[in-house]
Amino acid sequence: MLGQEVTTAVEQFAQRRRSPLERLQHVLHAHPSISPLLVLIIAFVVFSSINPRFASPNSLSLVLQQVAVIGALAVGQTLVILTAGIDLSAGAVTILAMMLAAGLAEGGGLPGVVAVLIGIGVGVLAGLANGALVTRVGLPPFIVTLGTLSVFTAVALLYTKGQSVQATDLPGLLNWTGETFPVGDFRISVGVVLVGVLYLLVGFALANTAWGRHVYAVGDDKEAARLAGIRVDRVLLSVYLTAGAVYGLAAWILIGRAGAASPNAITDANLESITAVVIGGTSLFGGRGALVGTLLGALIVGFFRSGLSLAGVDDQYRVLAVGLLVLLAVTVDQWIRKVKA
Amino acid sequence: MTTTTPVLSARGLVKTYGKVVGLDGVDLDLFPGEVLAIIGDNGAGKSTLIKCLTGAVEPDAGEIRLDGAPVHFRRPQDARKAGIETVYQTLAVAPALDIAANLYLGRERHRPGPLGSVLRMIDKKGMRRDAEKALTDLGIGTLQNMSQAVETLSGGQRQAVAVARAAAFGSKVIVLDEPTAALGVRESQQVLRMIDQVRSRGLPVILISHNMPHVFEVADRIHIQRLGRGAGVITPRSHTMPEAVAIMTGATTLTETPGQT
Ligand SMILES: Nc1ncnc2c1ncn2[C@@H]1O[C@H](COP(=O)(O)OP(=O)(O)OP(=O)(O)O)[C@@H](O)[C@H]1O
Ligand SMILES: [Mg+2]
Numbered sequence: 238m239l240g241q242e243v244t245t246a247v248e249q250f251a252q253r254r255r256s257p258l259e260r261l262q263h264v265l266h267a268h269p270s271i272s273p274l275l276v277l278i279i280a281f282v283v284f285s286s287i288n289p290r291f292a293s294p295n296s297l298s299l300v301l302q303q304v305a306v307i308g309a310l311a312v313g314q315t316l317v318i319l320t321a322g323i324d325l326s327a328g329a330v331t332i333l334a335m336m337l338a339a340g341l342a343e344g345g346g347l348p349g350v351v352a353v354l355i356g357i358g359v360g361v362l363a364g365l366a367n368g369a370l371v372t373r374v375g376l377p378p379f380i381v382t383l384g385t386l387s388v389f390t391a392v393a394l395l396y397t398k399g400q401s402v403q404a405t406d407l408p409g410l411l412n413w414t415g416e417t418f419p420v421g422d423f424r425i426s427v428g429v430v431l432v433g434v435l436y437l438l439v440g441f442a443l444a445n446t447a448w449g450r451h452v453y454a455v456g457d458d459k460e461a462a463r464l465a466g467i468r469v470d471r472v473l474l475s476v477y478l479t480a481g482a483v484y485g486l487a488a489w490i491l492i493g494r495a496g497a498a499s500p501n502a503i504t505d506a507n508l509e510s511i512t513a514v515v516i517g518g519t520s521l522f523g524g525r526g527a528l529v530g531t532l533l534g535a536l537i538v539g540f541f542r543s544g545l546s547l548a549g550v551d552d553q554y555r556v557l558a559v560g561l562l563v564l565l566a567v568t569v570d571q572w573i574r575k576v577k578a
Numbered sequence: 579m580t581t582t583t584p585v586l587s588a589r590g591l592v593k594t595y596g597k598v599v600g601l602d603g604v605d606l607d608l609f610p611g612e613v614l615a616i617i618g619d620n621g622a623g624k625s626t627l628i629k630c631l632t633g634a635v636e637p638d639a640g641e642i643r644l645d646g647a648p649v650h651f652r653r654p655q656d657a658r659k660a661g662i663e664t665v666y667q668t669l670a671v672a673p674a675l676d677i678a679a680n681l682y683l684g685r686e687r688h689r690p691g692p693l694g695s696v697l698r699m700i701d702k703k704g705m706r707r708d709a710e711k712a713l714t715d716l717g718i719g720t721l722q723n724m725s726q727a728v729e730t731l732s733g734g735q736r737q738a739v740a741v742a743r744a745a746a747f748g749s750k751v752i753v754l755d756e757p758t759a760a761l762g763v764r765e766s767q768q769v770l771r772m773i774d775q776v777r778s779r780g781l782p783v784i785l786i787s788h789n790m791p792h793v794f795e796v797a798d799r800i801h802i803q804r805l806g807r808g809a810g811v812i813t814p815r816s817h818t819m820p821e822a823v824a825i826m827t828g829a830t831t832l833t834e835t836p837g838q839t
């Protein structure tokens with residue numbers, strides 16, 4: 238009898254009226270990409286009212302080309318963060334893949350296709366190193382990738398002796414990603430198209446395959462995933478391998494964008510890719526988020542850079558604004574994770 | 579009874595965690611179509627025992643047989659593939675995934691045709707529909723929205739999801755580690771009825787519970803676990819509840835209290 242009464246009280250609690258704030262919390266919990274979408278829209282409206290040139294096809298095309306590399310890195314970063322990890326080596330892997338591919342192809346040493354594949358292969362091997370250290374040795378991803386960040390950076394610098402390779406010394410295919418073509422009034426680069434395809438492919442796999450579900454389950458609760466019959470180590474390894482391949486692809490896009498392969502390129506890439514993921518609503522605690530949020534996050538970073546520079550303010554305001562956005566995003570994430578039934 | 583081969587049997591299971599002894603040489607037999615309850619104080623080794631039987635942990639020593647043939651489960655999916663479904667005490671659900679995703683976690687169904695075979699797309703709609711059916715079959719009507727994240731469910735509802743998963747997929751043995759601990763009176767009765775249904779399908783069940791009335795209502799035999807060892811096997815007819823509790827707590831032993839035969 239007592240149990241019956243408790244059940245009723247529980248049921249009453251479940252049916253209580255929700256305050257508007259609680260309802261917002263529920264909506265954001267179910268659709269974590271809403272907040273970055275709102276931020277993106279507000280940023281667009283504000284920046285184009287400050288300087289109408291912001292919304293011009295020219296300037297928007299440039300934003301897309303600028304965020305392509307960070308956007309690509311953020312795909313790999315999203316996968317790793319979904320498993321409750323973090324990849325501090327993303328930028329270093331990209332540089333290493335780029336320098337090895339460019340170095341070997343320099344002056345017609347190798348055909349372009351082979352150089353591109355070598356770049357991706359280097360990324361995969363780097364991912365294998367990260368993944369093996371995480372799954373076999375059992376080290377935390379933060380520590381592993383902090384170590385490999387230094388190792389990969391050093392190897393890239395030692396290999397190149399700090400020298401860049403100019404685009405003119407490289408096979409055409411390596412620079413192809415920087416070529417642009419008109420789409421209406423916009424100018425789209427091949428790199429931007431590749432990044433678009435990348436988002437579609439990985440987004441599809443995350444949302445529609447068993448592998449995607451397992452990535453979420455492992456990030457959510459490793460032990461529960463193991464008991465539910467998921468090969469946790471295999472899933473983790475596959476995530477680091479995929480992320481590595483993505484960084485290898487990003488290296489190709491970077492060569493085209495920069496018109497050269499320089500070991501000192503994209504120094505902020507790690508932090509910016511993590512920023513895009515976090516602003517995009519993917520939880521640093523793992524198991525929650527979506528690639529579409531990361532895309533929005535990368536665009537937000539691009540909007541802030543272009544918008545604030547067109548507004549004529551000091552670049553430090555961009556750094557400030559992006560920093561505040563990250564803090565806001567993490568706070569919102571913390572709040573929506575406390576959602577009640 | 580003595581001539582029947584046990585569906586699942588264990589001999590001399592040992593499992594230690596560093597200096598902590600989880601299991602100290604435990605034997606267990608599960609016969610076809612029976613409900614075997616395991617009772618014991620906190621830390622008596624009940625969960626460790628069923629974890630060894632279901633591949634969640636590997637025993638340090640001992641032997642497990644399925645239908646008389648030795649088996650060696652290295653991970654939970656090995657036991658699952660052999661038809662043993664388990665509701666672990668910790669439930670093992672992924673909180674951020676929805677109810678249907680959790681029911682099919684680790685055995686997602688693919689869509690028919692090239693969408694499934696080439697693109698590896700999973701059949702979300704079909705799994706959602708069948709998940710709903712599995713829960714309705716269990717008499718759990720309070721869960722209507724299969725795309726609700728499990729973390730937004732109450733403790734009892736989560737337990738219901740885990741039990742439904744085991745009931746829907748178990749084909750040889752179903753193991754339930756305290757499946758009614760968080761359930762209300764009505765839901766507990768439903769789980770007990772489910773155990774009854776499973777038994778009438780001919781499937782044996784291992785049930786761990788601290789709830790003596792439940793155990794005595796549903797069990798055919800009761801394995802008593804005490805301080806990592808088996809303290810004997812009784813039945814609801816051979817012993818009373820107070821006697822079972824006395825053996826469980828060490829106030830008496832099975833030799834001192836042999837019970838009615
Ligand atoms: N992962 C582990 N690491 C260390 N010790 C463990 C671990 N799991 C269990 N133990 C220990 O093994 C012993 C048996 O634990 P077990 O969980 O099997 O008990 P139980 O009978 O299921 O208890 P309860 O009724 O509380 O669920 C306890 O002393 C426990 O502390
Ligand atoms: Mg237990």
